Amino acid sequence: xxxxLAFIRLLATFGLGLALACQLSLAGEARPLADDPVAEKxxxxxxxxxxxxxxxxxxxxxxxxDLAKDLRRxxxxxxxxxxSDQQIVxxxxxxxxxxxxxxPPVKRTTLLLWAGPLLFLGIGLIALYLYLRRRNRVxxxxxxxxxxxxQQAEALLRAPDNRQESA
Numbered sequence: 448x449x450x451x452l453a454f455i456r457l458l459a460t461f462g463l464g465l466a467l468a469c470q471l472s473l474a475g476e477a478r479p480l481a482d483d484p485v486a487e488k489x490x491x492x493x494x495x496x497x498x499x500x501x502x503x504x505x506x507x508x509x510x511x512x513d514l515a516k517d518l519r520r521x522x523x524x525x526x527x528x529x530x531s532d533q534q535i536v537x538x539x540x541x542x543x544x545x546x547x548x549x550x551p552p553v554k555r556t557t558l559l560l561w562a563g564p565l566l567f568l569g570i571g572l573i574a575l576y577l578y579l580r581r582r583n584r585v586x587x588x589x590x591x592x593x594x595x596x597x598q599q600a601e602a603l604l605r606a607p608d609n610r611q612e613s614a
Contacts, residue, residue, distance in 0.1 A: 486526045493522055493532055497539055498549045506549055 491508055497518070499510035507515045507522075518539075525535050536548075545551040553561050592600065 486523070489526055489532065490519065490523050493526075493535055494519055496536065496549055497547050500543060500547065 494507040494515075495509075497507045499505045499507050499512055499515045499518075501512040501514050502510045505515075507518050522535055525538070530538075539547050545557060551557045551560065559566075
């Protein structure tokens with residue numbers, strides 16, 4: 448029985464070693480992303496200004512989504528074809544709309560996007576002012592307790608709780 452167990456362990460170890468050797472043989476050298484480091488810097492600068500359409504809260508430079516990888520590949524090809532940075536950004540905007548820009552321009556269609564936070568802040572401040580003004584009116588209109596009412600309240604607070612005695 449121990450020979451069989453030793454043989455099974457040997458086969459398992461050999462199989463694991465063979466699998467590891469296959470994985471290592473498939474691994475390759477790390478290749479640079481671009482042959483030209485200047486083009487790679489341009490790619491990083493452009494892709495840092497564009498939004499990943501899948502992630503929506505990341506730039507294309509920081510996203511690992513397949514679409515972001517494809518867009519980086521396309522930007523790299525456009526750089527190699529000699530397009531300027533503005534031409535590449537204009538192409539992306541024409542293809543995907545202003546949403547692809549991480550900082551969309553201020554224009555009529557994006558005005559609410561830019562003015563929305565200020566609008567909500569203004570509404571909140573007005574609501575707070577109205578609430579505090581109404582509360583002050585209610586507090587001023589209320590009269591303090593008379594001496595007799597104060598004595599009754601004090602007596603109620605000092606009196607033993609009847610519900611605890613009946614339980």
